[in-house]
Amino acid sequence: MVQNAADWPAVPSRVADLFRQGAQAALDPPAAWIEGLHEASLSGERMRPVADDPVLVAAVRRSNVANLRRWTEANVRHPGRRVSADLGPEVLDTARDLVRRGLDQRALDSYRTGQTVAWRRWMEICFGLGASPDELRALLDVSSLSISTFIEDTIAAVSARMEAERAELTRGAHAERRAVVSLLLEGAPIGRARAEAQLGYRLTGPHTAAIVWTTSGPAPLEAAAESLMRAGGAGHRLTVLAGASALWLWLPVTDVRPPVADLDPEVLIAIGRPGTDIAGFRRSHLDAQATQRMLTRLGSPQRVAHYRDIQLAALLTTDPDRADEFLAETLGDLRHADAETRETVAAYIAEQCNTLRTAERLFTHRNTVVRRLARADRLLPRPLADNLVAIAAALEILRWQNQQQFPRTAVEAP
Numbered sequence: 001m002v003q004n005a006a007d008w009p010a011v012p013s014r015v016a017d018l019f020r021q022g023a024q025a026a027l028d029p030p031a032a033w034i035e036g037l038h039e040a041s042l043s044g045e046r047m048r049p050v051a052d053d054p055v056l057v058a059a060v061r062r063s064n065v066a067n068l069r070r071w072t073e074a075n076v077r078h079p080g081r082r083v084s085a086d087l088g089p090e091v092l093d094t095a096r097d098l099v100r101r102g103l104d105q106r107a108l109d110s111y112r113t114g115q116t117v118a119w120r121r122w123m124e125i126c127f128g129l130g131a132s133p134d135e136l137r138a139l140l141d142v143s144s145l146s147i148s149t150f151i152e153d154t155i156a157a158v159s160a161r162m163e164a165e166r167a168e169l170t171r172g173a174h175a176e177r178r179a180v181v182s183l184l185l186e187g188a189p190i191g192r193a194r195a196e197a198q199l200g201y202r203l204t205g206p207h208t209a210a211i212v213w214t215t216s217g218p219a220p221l222e223a224a225a226e227s228l229m230r231a232g233g234a235g236h237r238l239t240v241l242a243g244a245s246a247l248w249l250w251l252p253v254t255d256v257r258p259p260v261a262d263l264d265p266e267v268l269i270a271i272g273r274p275g276t277d278i279a280g281f282r283r284s285h286l287d288a289q290a291t292q293r294m295l296t297r298l299g300s301p302q303r304v305a306h307y308r309d310i311q312l313a314a315l316l317t318t319d320p321d322r323a324d325e326f327l328a329e330t331l332g333d334l335r336h337a338d339a340e341t342r343e344t345v346a347a348y349i350a351e352q353c354n355t356l357r358t359a360e361r362l363f364t365h366r367n368t369v370v371r372r373l374a375r376a377d378r379l380l381p382r383p384l385a386d387n388l389v390a391i392a393a394a395l396e397i398l399r400w401q402n403q404q405q406f407p408r409t410a411v412e413a414p
Helices: 014-026 031-041 045-051 056-079 087-101 106-125 134-169 173-184 191-201 221-232 277-297 307-316 320-336 340-350 355-362 366-379 388-402
Strands: 208-211 236-243 244-253 268-271 304-306
Touching: 014 056, 014 087, 014 106, 014 134, 031 056, 031 106, 045 173, 056 087, 056 106, 056 277, 087 134, 087 236, 106 134, 106 191, 106 208, 106 244, 106 277, 173 191, 173 236, 173 277, 208 277, 208 304, 221 244, 236 277, 268 277, 304 307, 307 388, 320 340, 320 366, 320 388, 340 355, 340 366, 340 388, 355 366
Parallel strands: 268 304
Antiparallel strands: 208 244, 208 268, 236 244
């Protein structure tokens, strides 16, 4: 890699023209290719702590797109010149989030694994430019140097930023709270009195944990935390900054039902089951984490979710491929039927196969319920009566996968 800008090789005008053409073609990459870049960036054992955290995944994805845009736009303007690392807000947020999760520079492997995918895409573009063999060789030589230097410069800059962020976090109350919470969540031996003094929060009594986060950039997380506290009737809360885009909360209450209408549309909330004392403090947070991961895994549009509501779906969707296979084999064509039919089947099972109560629940006529159930039977691989439990479980997964297509109420004239 070239260390000194003065040593950067001169780029012949024809090669520069080809470089500009290629960069212009790369400005609007196919969505499938971008997804491949994200997937590669999050693969590998070292990236598991990142890939398991929805907030970090979103930060890495934003950073990937920002870096790709930076390199291609720079080469449209000045093809073949060295592209300097530009630590924009997306990259800085990623650095902050990694440090605040206790991760080190090894998590920056995502840049290098992503580089491999980007290089393959770039070669495809270069081979389609109509260059002569000598021109193509020169183009690939300078672009290989450009990409690798840009990535290494970016990693160096992000590493330096992470060091500065780590130094900042080792000072003050936030670092102290985060360290104590980490010990409690890991089950490490720490005295209750010492922990309470450092947290400013009592560990006796009830706790309900929540994670407040966003996957689309800045959002009013503190306002959402305040709304959550009011909804639970709590007089105070424990808040830990888990990254630039996430807060961990604990409220000394047994139930929290925040009104979705009061929340910013970019904010999401995952809520754990209530617990008691230190064990409940830990378990409720782990529940909230499981809820957050499931909402992200299923791409659910649901903005607020409680662990007790998603527990079954979370267990059934741990392996997404197997879950999809289960849906296909259990629901057959019912999976893609109209929302009213699916909702009627779910309500019918919930009402213990009583059509009159189902009609009352859905505010419709009993004959309408009977017609919908008959249609469902025609669409199902096995009759509804022979497979009630599996069908109910499959519909529950489907509800969380796409709530917009599975409304909670349905009205139809008899």
